[in-house]
Amino acid sequence: MSNDKSKLLEERKKRYLTALDCGKPDRVPIGLTVSEFMAKVAGFTLQEIYYDLDKNLKALAKFVEEYEVDTFFSAPSLWWAASHDAVGAVYLKFAGRELEPNTQFQYVEGEFMLPEDYDAFIENPTEWILTTYLPRIHKEFAEPGSYRASVALIKGAGARAMELQLTQQGTAKIMEEYGVVPAGTGLTKAPFDTLGDALRGLKGIMMDMRKVPDKLKAAMEVLVPHNIFYALATAGGDTEFPAFMPLHRGAYPFLNPRQWDEFYWPTLKKVIEGLWEKGKRTYFFAEGDWTPYLERIAELPDKSIVFHVDMTDIDKAKKILGGRFCLKGNIPNSLLAVGKPEEVRDYVKRLIDEYAADGGFVIDAAAVVQGDAKEENIRAVIETVLLYGKY
Amino acid sequence: MAVLQDELAQAMVDLDQEKVAELVKQRLGAGVPVLEIVSSLQAGMAEVGRMFENGEYFLSELIMAGEIMKEVMVDLEPHLAGGSGEHRGTIVIGTVKGDVHDLGKNIVVMLLKGAGYNVIDLGVDVPKEKFVEAVKEHKAPLVGMSAILTAALESLKETVAAVKAGVPEAKVVIGGPFMDEKVKEFCGADFYATSAGDGLKAAEAVFGGK
Amino acid sequence: MTGEKPTGNVFKNLPPGVCIPWEEKLKDLGEIKGDADIIRNEWDKLELFAYLYLWYWVQR
Numbered sequence: 001m002s003n004d005k006s007k008l009l010e011e012r013k014k015r016y017l018t019a020l021d022c023g024k025p026d027r028v029p030i031g032l033t034v035s036e037f038m039a040k041v042a043g044f045t046l047q048e049i050y051y052d053l054d055k056n057l058k059a060l061a062k063f064v065e066e067y068e069v070d071t072f073f074s075a076p077s078l079w080w081a082a083s084h085d086a087v088g089a090v091y092l093k094f095a096g097r098e099l100e101p102n103t104q105f106q107y108v109e110g111e112f113m114l115p116e117d118y119d120a121f122i123e124n125p126t127e128w129i130l131t132t133y134l135p136r137i138h139k140e141f142a143e144p145g146s147y148r149a150s151v152a153l154i155k156g157a158g159a160r161a162m163e164l165q166l167t168q169q170g171t172a173k174i175m176e177e178y179g180v181v182p183a184g185t186g187l188t189k190a191p192f193d194t195l196g197d198a199l200r201g202l203k204g205i206m207m208d209m210r211k212v213p214d215k216l217k218a219a220m221e222v223l224v225p226h227n228i229f230y231a232l233a234t235a236g237g238d239t240e241f242p243a244f245m246p247l248h249r250g251a252y253p254f255l256n257p258r259q260w261d262e263f264y265w266p267t268l269k270k271v272i273e274g275l276w277e278k279g280k281r282t283y284f285f286a287e288g289d290w291t292p293y294l295e296r297i298a299e300l301p302d303k304s305i306v307f308h309v310d311m312t313d314i315d316k317a318k319k320i321l322g323g324r325f326c327l328k329g330n331i332p333n334s335l336l337a338v339g340k341p342e343e344v345r346d347y348v349k350r351l352i353d354e355y356a357a358d359g360g361f362v363i364d365a366a367a368v369v370q371g372d373a374k375e376e377n378i379r380a381v382i383e384t385v386l387l388y389g390k391y
Numbered sequence: 392m393a394v395l396q397d398e399l400a401q402a403m404v405d406l407d408q409e410k411v412a413e414l415v416k417q418r419l420g421a422g423v424p425v426l427e428i429v430s431s432l433q434a435g436m437a438e439v440g441r442m443f444e445n446g447e448y449f450l451s452e453l454i455m456a457g458e459i460m461k462e463v464m465v466d467l468e469p470h471l472a473g474g475s476g477e478h479r480g481t482i483v484i485g486t487v488k489g490d491v492h493d494l495g496k497n498i499v500v501m502l503l504k505g506a507g508y509n510v511i512d513l514g515v516d517v518p519k520e521k522f523v524e525a526v527k528e529h530k531a532p533l534v535g536m537s538a539i540l541t542a543a544l545e546s547l548k549e550t551v552a553a554v555k556a557g558v559p560e561a562k563v564v565i566g567g568p569f570m571d572e573k574v575k576e577f578c579g580a581d582f583y584a585t586s587a588g589d590g591l592k593a594a595e596a597v598f599g600g601k
Numbered sequence: 602m603t604g605e606k607p608t609g610n611v612f613k614n615l616p617p618g619v620c621i622p623w624e625e626k627l628k629d630l631g632e633i634k635g636d637a638d639i640i641r642n643e644w645d646k647l648e649l650f651a652y653l654y655l656w657y658w659v660q661r
């Protein structure tokens with residue numbers, strides 16, 4: 001690493017971590033959570049990004065080269081489509097395969113775990129995943145032990161290893177060559193979301209709260225240590241940067257307040273507190289509106305989360321969480337897509353003046369930045385922070 | 392919460408699955424016209440939707456209500472042959488191409504049906520050609536388009552343009568969390584909606600109030 | 602959706618990071634002539650990989 005790059009890296013790291021600790025760094029950090037936008041910057045189609053690991057990482061490099069950000073989130077695609085093809089994944093559709101080459105991938109939601117699976121899941125989820133769940137979600141693995149299934153397992157595991165290694169090398173290079181730090185390391189979920197997203201599905205979990213509440217709760221309790229472990233293991237043990245936690249079914253208006261208190265919050269709180277005990281902060285990526293729950297979230301230990309503001313009322317977030325937790329957000333994505341650079345500048349300036357003035361704030365978009373954002377608007381965000389964001 | 396006159400509608404509002412099933416069976420047995428039963432259920436659904444808009448109910452209640460409805464409709468649908476006759480007007484609705492979010496759109500469909508409109512739901516990831524076809528086929532004066540991803544904005548704009556080109560007299564309401572005056576202009580739509588209630592207002596503007 | 606019945610588990614309550622407990626493996630390794638810790642350490646690394654592979658499909 002060249003000297004000035006390593007100096008830059010240290011500078012940005014200090015800036016970001018100081019803000020996460022609710023302090024005032026030299027200026028407000030820029031931590032844009034960008035995804036498909038990077039493909040546009042690099043001139044790749046979405047199919048190229050989803051399928052070609054090399055291009056996926058190149059797009060990230062191109063983005064941090066052209067845009068002066070303090071942190072990076074990940075390469076534009078979180079998926080290596082080929083690894084999903086190898087196992088015959090039924091829950092995703094990819095650009096270039098069944099979709100036009102330049103379209104967003106699609107989820108196919110399903111009830112891949114059935115109500116009668118709860119007992120086996122609770123007894124030993126790891127084993128249940130292999131014996132019952134994978135044959136359902138991986139067409140190639142439908143008959144474990146068969147020739148096709150065995151090949152699929154070899155490929156699937158090999159693909160994971162390749163992907164992990166290339167991603168690690170790629171991100172190390174981003175840090176070395178561009179002096180940009182990761183916004184987070186490792187990934188985990190709220191236990192309710194682990195079940196509600198990929199396993200029971202939205203409808204399934206909504207029914208379970210009424211029909212099998214005790215099993216649902218028992219399954220979430222079983223998940224607590226796994227979700228803590230998963231965050232740390234996928235971070236390779238790093239505790240300097242927060243663990244990314246995308247939060248889904250806890251947003252308003254998914255659950256009624258009684259359900260939120262009874263089902264969503266208790267195990268989520270345990271995961272966050274468990275991580276914090278191990279020195280790991282959580283990047284609380286609160287998708288949608290979390291205004292009604294701010295008081296409960298404020299029960300968490302000081303600084304144990306970075307609270308991402310999407311559609312949550314930012315004034316209330318500031319009032320209830322500010323000073324104790326770093327806030328991150330909340331430039332509307334529609335403004336980035338259809339607004340003018342002057343409007344973006346005004347918005348960012350207001351964020352700096354009203355919410356970042358006493359530290360503990362990171363500038364970001366409200367939601368993940370996709371291909372619809374205009375390049376001049378992303379530039380306007382950065383220029384405004386560089387101009388007005390000094391403390 | 393308002394208490395509805397009709398016991399069946401009220402059972403729906405209370406999300407009492409067993410009671411709904413029982414009452415439907417009873418009424419079918421007693422020879423009550425199927426359409427009447429369906430309209431009781433829809434009155435219940437409309438109240439559920441209204442309570443959602445008011446913040447008394449949440450998605451969890453809506454999904455439960457949807458499930459109850461789906462279950463009893465299995466028994467009712469065979470008796471429903473030949474269309475439902477009277478309605479306040481036809482609305483074509485769908486989530487635009489590139490976007491598969493449909494929870495919001497489904498609420499709108501429920502509320503519009505509850506209010507007495509004939510709703511043609513095209514589902515998710517709907518190509519613009521399919522919108523145009525459906526509007527022509529059903530002669531729908533109003534089209535609702537849902538877009539939840541800002542990345543679907545271009546697609547939304549193209550879909551509005553295609554409908555306007557194919558059926559110039561059709562009105563378009565776009566709906567989703569990021570809609571505003573600016574997005575409406577960008578897309579060339581007639582109305583925008585950030586809630587299902589806004590959608591009802593658009594329908595009333597097009598078909599006239601009650 | 603194939604929807605087969607759950608097949609039942611061989612192991613119960615395994616901690617995170619473990620697919621096949623070391624104690625179980627020890628049974629078929631029999632007497633270890635050298636340093637058991639060396640063997641165990643490397644075993645654990647691959648256990649972790651298998652565990653993360655499986656959970657990857659759930660935490661997506």
Ligand code: B12
Binds near residue numbers: 367585589590
């Ligand atoms: C549930 C969800 C999903 C589910 C969708 C399931 C389904 N069947 O709908 C799944 C998992 C499939 C999904 C996938 C993706 N999602 Co998503 N998802 C959400 C989530 C959590 C909730 C959306 C929702 O249903 N809200 C509840 C409903 C009731 O509200 P609503 O949709 O706004 O609808 C209301 C109004 O807008 C209005 N309305 C809506 N449509 C219409 C239409 C008409 C005619 C009218 C009158 C009114 C109207 O009335 C409704 C009722 O009041 C949001 C985050 C959040 N909490 O908002 C992200 C979110 C929308 N998703 C997002 C993204 C990025 C994705 C993915 C690309 C994956 C990813 N990287 O995360 C994929 C894209 C797949 C695709 N091609 O579409 C982003 C979008 C960011 C952006 N820049 O736009 C969000 C905002 C999350 C985030 N903060 O990053 N998602």
